[in-house]
Amino acid sequence: MINKLVDKIKKQNAPVVVGLDPMMKFVPKHLQDAAFKEYGETLEGAAEAIWQFNKAIIDNIYDIVPAVKPQVAMYEQFGIPGMIAFKKTVDYCHEKDMVVIGDVKRGDIGSTSEAYAVAHLGKVKVGNKEIAAFDEDFATVNPYLGSDGINPFLKVCKEEKKGIFILVKTSNPSSGEFQDRLIDGRPLYEHVGEKVNEWAMQCMGDDYSYVGAVVGATYPEMGKVLRKVMPKSFILVPGYGAQGGKAEDLVHFFNEDGLGAIVNSSRGIIAAYAKEEYAKFGEANFADASRQAAIDMINDINGALNKR
Ligand SMILES: O=C(O)c1cc(=O)[nH]c(=O)n1[C@@H]1O[C@H](COP(=O)(O)O)[C@@H](O)[C@H]1O
Secondary structure, three states, X not given: OHHHHHHHHHHHOOOEEEXXXXXXXXXXXXXXXXXXXXHOXXXXXXXXXXXXXXXXXXXXXXXXXXXXXXXXXXXHOOHHHHHXXXXXXXXXXXXXXXXXXXXXXXXXXXXXXXXXXXXXXXXEEEOOEEEEOOOOOEEEEOOOOOHHHHHHHHHHHXXXXXXXXXXXXXOOHHHHHHHOOEEOOEEHHHHHHHHHHHHHHOOEOOOOEOEEEEEOOOOHHHHHHHHHHOOOOOEEEOOEOOOOEOHHXXXXXXXXXXXXXXXXXXXHHHOHHHOHHHHHHOHHHHHHHHHHHHHHHHHHHHHHHXXX
């Protein structure tokens, strides 16, 4: 799957992933009204509204954007109907040949991590059959439990030719509370980065490993260091746009080959219609606004990469 991700990024000239984080406050009123008319103000109604919202955005970006990153919490809050909307979103993106990064941030003791890996990337045994449940292409994984939590994911990734992105330095303001603590004179995120590099070297695709890392756009200097620590890992870079990350900061996350990073934007793309810049599209044409915002993001990042 890492090879497919690299190919798509090259073909579409777009090192970009759109985060499908459909908070209800971003779902235009006409979609909410239609869903509530059919299902009432219920979890089913909410799930229908977010699914229709996603579908319209996917239809408008799939030819220019290589990957999506649905964030599971945004679906989970609507219970079982929300999780059905998550699965419908994953399947629809696959129909459109997009790479799906399940943002599930899992990780536990070995036996539990194995079940998480099976749920999101593998196939579960049911009698004599093996059935894929959620079936994303990549999953985000939390490394706090150490190798026990990661190894089951590596096993499933090898079997299924899928991949993971391991949290190394997160984009949020308080990420330093633990991640920047010095251990043997070096910050914890660097130790995690070194471990990610070890795992990555055991899991090579053609040019890049299918074990990647998450490093926030909001910490470009740390990104620069981590780029060198994990040369074969793709870095998933959240924090562009809504969290303040700028294109010029992002160049540090890429390798000399112009590859090695994929930049995420969620609210900046899916809620573009609500921003002054894209207000001319109007709420009814929210998906056109998302397409324009995606084009602008791609040009912004490619522009910064071409300048270096
Ligand atoms: O793993 C992630 O994707 C992630 C890691 C991180 O360090 N920071 C971060 O913002 N994210 C996710 O990336 C998305 C960012 O959303 P926006 O700020 O709206 O672009 C959310 O889905 C976050 O959960």
